[in-house]
Amino acid sequence: MPRPILRLDDRYDDGEFEGGDLGTASSVLSSSIFSSSSNASSSSSPRTPKKGFALPALRKHVSRRKSSLDQLQIPSPSSPDLTNTKIAKLGRPQLTRSATLPKVPHLQNRSDKLRAELEALEVDSALLEKIRRWILGIAIVNFDIDEGPMVDGVFPPLVLFPKESENIAFSSFPDSLQFDQGFQIHSFRIRGEKIAVSSEKRPANIDEFMYGFSYFTQKRDSTLKRGYEQRSVVILTSHPYPAFFSIILSIFGPMFQEHGTPMLEAACHNIAMWPDPTPGTVLEIGFLGTVLQVEIPHSGNDAQQIRATVFKKNDFDPKLHILASAPPFNPPPILLFEASLSHLWSIWECVVLCEPILLFGTSPAQTSQAAWWFRDILRPIPLAGDIRPYFTIHDTDHTLLINKLPPKPGLILGVTNPYFDRSCSHWPHLLSLGRYIPPNTATKTSLTTATPGPPPGWTTKLHKRYISKDRALLKQLEDACRGSEQQKIEAYLHTLIPTPTEIAQIERKMGKGDTSPKSSLRLKPFHSANFFLSLKSHGSTLPFRSSSKRLEFYERWLKTPAFGLWLAEQETIVQDVLHDNINKDNQGRNTPQSGFKS
Amino acid sequence: MADAASGSTDKSVQVKLVLLGEAAVGKSSVVLRFVSDEFQANKEPTIGAAFLTQKCRLEDRVLRYEIWDTAGQERFHSLAPMYYRNAQAAVVVYDITKASSLDKAKSWVKELQRQANPNIVIALAGNKLDLVQPSTSQSGTPSSESEDEADDATATPGETPSSPGEPESLRQVPRDEAQAYATEAGLLFFETSAKTGEGIVDIFTEIAKKIPIEHILAAGGGVRRPGAPGGRSGNAQEGAVNLEENANKPKDACNC
Numbered sequence: 001m002p003r004p005i006l007r008l009d010d011r012y013d014d015g016e017f018e019g020g021d022l023g024t025a026s027s028v029l030s031s032s033i034f035s036s037s038s039n040a041s042s043s044s045s046p047r048t049p050k051k052g053f054a055l056p057a058l059r060k061h062v063s064r065r066k067s068s069l070d071q072l073q074i075p076s077p078s079s080p081d082l083t084n085t086k087i088a089k090l091g092r093p094q095l096t097r098s099a100t101l102p103k104v105p106h107l108q109n110r111s112d113k114l115r116a117e118l119e120a121l122e123v124d125s126a127l128l129e130k131i132r133r134w135i136l137g138i139a140i141v142n143f144d145i146d147e148g149p150m151v152d153g154v155f156p157p158l159v160l161f162p163k164e165s166e167n168i169a170f171s172s173f174p175d176s177l178q179f180d181q182g183f184q185i186h187s188f189r190i191r192g193e194k195i196a197v198s199s200e201k202r203p204a205n206i207d208e209f210m211y212g213f214s215y216f217t218q219k220r221d222s223t224l225k226r227g228y229e230q231r232s233v234v235i236l237t238s239h240p241y242p243a244f245f246s247i248i249l250s251i252f253g254p255m256f257q258e259h260g261t262p263m264l265e266a267a268c269h270n271i272a273m274w275p276d277p278t279p280g281t282v283l284e285i286g287f288l289g290t291v292l293q294v295e296i297p298h299s300g301n302d303a304q305q306i307r308a309t310v311f312k313k314n315d316f317d318p319k320l321h322i323l324a325s326a327p328p329f330n331p332p333p334i335l336l337f338e339a340s341l342s343h344l345w346s347i348w349e350c351v352v353l354c355e356p357i358l359l360f361g362t363s364p365a366q367t368s369q370a371a372w373w374f375r376d377i378l379r380p381i382p383l384a385g386d387i388r389p390y391f392t393i394h395d396t397d398h399t400l401l402i403n404k405l406p407p408k409p410g411l412i413l414g415v416t417n418p419y420f421d422r423s424c425s426h427w428p429h430l431l432s433l434g435r436y437i438p439p440n441t442a443t444k445t446s447l448t449t450a451t452p453g454p455p456p457g458w459t460t461k462l463h464k465r466y467i468s469k470d471r472a473l474l475k476q477l478e479d480a481c482r483g484s485e486q487q488k489i490e491a492y493l494h495t496l497i498p499t500p501t502e503i504a505q506i507e508r509k510m511g512k513g514d515t516s517p518k519s520s521l522r523l524k525p526f527h528s529a530n531f532f533l534s535l536k537s538h539g540s541t542l543p544f545r546s547s548s549k550r551l552e553f554y555e556r557w558l559k560t561p562a563f564g565l566w567l568a569e570q571e572t573i574v575q576d577v578l579h580d581n582i583n584k585d586n587q588g589r590n591t592p593q594s595g596f597k598s
Numbered sequence: 599m600a601d602a603a604s605g606s607t608d609k610s611v612q613v614k615l616v617l618l619g620e621a622a623v624g625k626s627s628v629v630l631r632f633v634s635d636e637f638q639a640n641k642e643p644t645i646g647a648a649f650l651t652q653k654c655r656l657e658d659r660v661l662r663y664e665i666w667d668t669a670g671q672e673r674f675h676s677l678a679p680m681y682y683r684n685a686q687a688a689v690v691v692y693d694i695t696k697a698s699s700l701d702k703a704k705s706w707v708k709e710l711q712r713q714a715n716p717n718i719v720i721a722l723a724g725n726k727l728d729l730v731q732p733s734t735s736q737s738g739t740p741s742s743e744s745e746d747e748a749d750d751a752t753a754t755p756g757e758t759p760s761s762p763g764e765p766e767s768l769r770q771v772p773r774d775e776a777q778a779y780a781t782e783a784g785l786l787f788f789e790t791s792a793k794t795g796e797g798i799v800d801i802f803t804e805i806a807k808k809i810p811i812e813h814i815l816a817a818g819g820g821v822r823r824p825g826a827p828g829g830r831s832g833n834a835q836e837g838a839v840n841l842e843e844n845a846n847k848p849k850d851a852c853n854c
Binding site for chain 2: 255258259262263265266270271273284286287288289291448
């Protein structure tokens with residue numbers, strides 16, 4: 001298998017980084033497509049504590065130590081002088097390294113230190129159980145110069161099989177260079193092991209998939225051979241709540257970078273205090289000094305849209321009011337689709353008709369955002385296909401999903417590695433994400449154009465649009481793309497294109513079924529002939545280009561696996577209601593009997 | 599505990615409040631007394647910070663305290679700014695039977711005055727008053743022997759009865775001294791006992807009176823949740839706030 005395309009080459013040796021010259025680091029970088037070395041002078045050393053956080057802590061620590069020493073009068077050798085050790089740590093390495101000595105052991109030490117710190121943390125089983133209601137664990141992934149990204153530890157402790165661990169590690173890192181220094185949030189969905197019996201180290205699962213929400217950071221660090229520290233903090237969970245976990249990560253990620261293990265502990269203890277993630281509830285959640293309102297969906301297919309929310313639209317602040325299963329707000333989805341705005345109607349049709357789509361983006365943040373957005377516009381229709389917000393060549397399912405065969409219906413695959421452009425060349429639909437870039441723009445945005453891979457836009461081999469474009473809406477979207485951030489969010493709030501609620505009106509057309517317990521205990525069987533009759537007489541809210549197009553579209557849709565699932569789901573809902581009624585009925589009858597017995 | 603979902607409909611003014619202080623002075627016990635009117639003898643140390651809420655009625659207003667009960671342990675010290683950022687109120691707790699805990703409290707006050715929201719209302723609370731009251735049938739062992747214990751020592755010491763004759767000898771921080779400091783630093787001051795409940799509600803009531811509610815409301819925040827506490831987007835300051843004393847008004851205890 002090809003290696004990931006990491007352009008931070010490992011080709012320089014220690015000598016180049018002796019002294020940790022930022023200029024050297026940026027000169028190495030300048031060989032790549034980035035020219036952001038201008039940041040170098042303004043950025044402070046990674047070890048310089050930020051004002052307001054680490055500094056007062058250090059001062060407090062020192063002053064406390066002093067006062068206790070004053071009281072004791074005797075300086076104890078067992079209580080080391082903090083200030084001295086700090087100075088020693090901050091100083092540059094004094095030893096001259098030779099090629100025969102182990103090269104820069106810092107990373108190894110760092111990973112070891114983290115592991116030791118994580119192992120030292122205590123979690124009792126009651127606490128663990130509470131944390132596990134929400135997350136499996138938080139994994140710390142560091143880049144190892146020999147092995148690539150590696151999971152250094154998970155807290156609370158979670159057993160991962162070697163393949164899972166490798167999959168998490170690679171999925172949590174972008175497989176191409178994103179920026180010089182900075183962070184990025186993305187998500188992924190991977191297949192793990194099926195766990196039948198719960199244990200403290202690994203809870204049982206309903207299906208073997210797990211979701212990862214990753215906060216990736218990259219910063220210059222001259223003490224590392226690579227010249228950079230690259231790390232991901234990954235929330236592993238069985239809940240597909242992208243909006244929610246992205247917000248949680250955006251709070252936790254930077255704090256963890258700054259404070260390390262105590263932060264991890266603090267976060268998990270907060271999580272343990274959260275109320276249960278009961279479907280259909282609005283929860284108030286306190287997390288690391290911030291209070292969030294979170295709306296938990298009734299089910300995975302619950303359309304959590306702004307207009308249907310309990311939150312008042314005027315007061316709506318996407319940073320504080322979270323529709324857990326919605327796509328995150330960043331990057332603004334409208335920008336991802338800018339190059340394909342006029343095709344949004346086709347894209348929507350393809351998503352609804354369970355067509356497999358390859359999502360190509362320049363960053364995992366883009367692809368995962370778009371994938372979740374696709375998932376969202378499909379609601380309330382169940383997801384019939386596999387969805388991978390960010391998929392790497394290292395994924396254990398790589399050969400299963402990427403081969404010569406036609407891709408499976410409904411598969412939505414988010415990739416950033418140009419390799420997929422070739423290996424998926426037989427796929428019917430490709431959406432390359434990103435902004436439309438006029439040929440002669442400033443050099444700053446040339447990043448996107450310079451990136452290998454298909455240029456932003458929608459490419460389809462087969463699909464011909466059924467519904468008419470809404471020209472007015474298209475104009476509005478185009479304006480929003482050029483407008484302010486607020487307008488971009490507005491465009492999102494108003495939903496870019498028709499939602500499948502229109503499709504869901506089929507429910508009405510096919511008849512609700514007889515819910516009276518006296519008749520047969522089933523939903524009236526679905527007859528496509530009746531459905532089409534009803535469609536003919538009642539019409540459709542979707543603006544089809546012609547009535548024959550309409551017929552064609554629905555004929556196709558009724559054959560999709562998603563429709564089958566949706567139908568089965570309706571049947572289950574009706575059955576549940578009926579059973580409840582029968583149970584109530586029986587209870588009513590049983591009560592006097594039981595009274596009689598006693 | 600956190601009255602989760604019920605919070606989504608009320609029209610209360612949100613007040614972010616943070617508790618700070620040395621380990622084992624009884625911060626969590628103060629909160630537990632205020633929120634649940636309970637007391638637990640050997641509470642385990644807080645990790646990071648716990649989040650609790652409590653509603654308070656003050657005259658015709660309803661305040662909703664969002665309480666961040668921080669860990670006193672030194673290793674969590676650097677996380678504190680996260681919790682006091684945008685807080686409208688702080689309760690800095692010390693243990694009246696442990697002189698060094700007042701020093702720690704003073705350093706917290708300094709940090710708050712320098713780095714927190716400039717309009718923050720700070721209350722100083724000397725806890726464990728029950729240990730120095732002769733009237734109490736139960737009084738605990740002095741905590742002086744635990745003075746050099748590690749930071750993670752848990753809250754109130756054991757329950758062994760001491761000689762009823764001179765319980766005041768356990769006191770290491772004279773009330774006058776703390777009061778004088780509080781006045782000088784512009785803090786509300788209370789001596790409290792989380793164990794008996796004495797003085798606890800008063801802290802939150804007096805804070806409620808001193809909080810510039812009108813300003814929170816005028817800033818468009820407070821009611822429900824739209825970025826109320828000082829605003830996350832930099833509108834933290836509402837300029838010079840008129841902290842008028844309501845001391846002469848009829849006492850309105852918090853309705854918990």
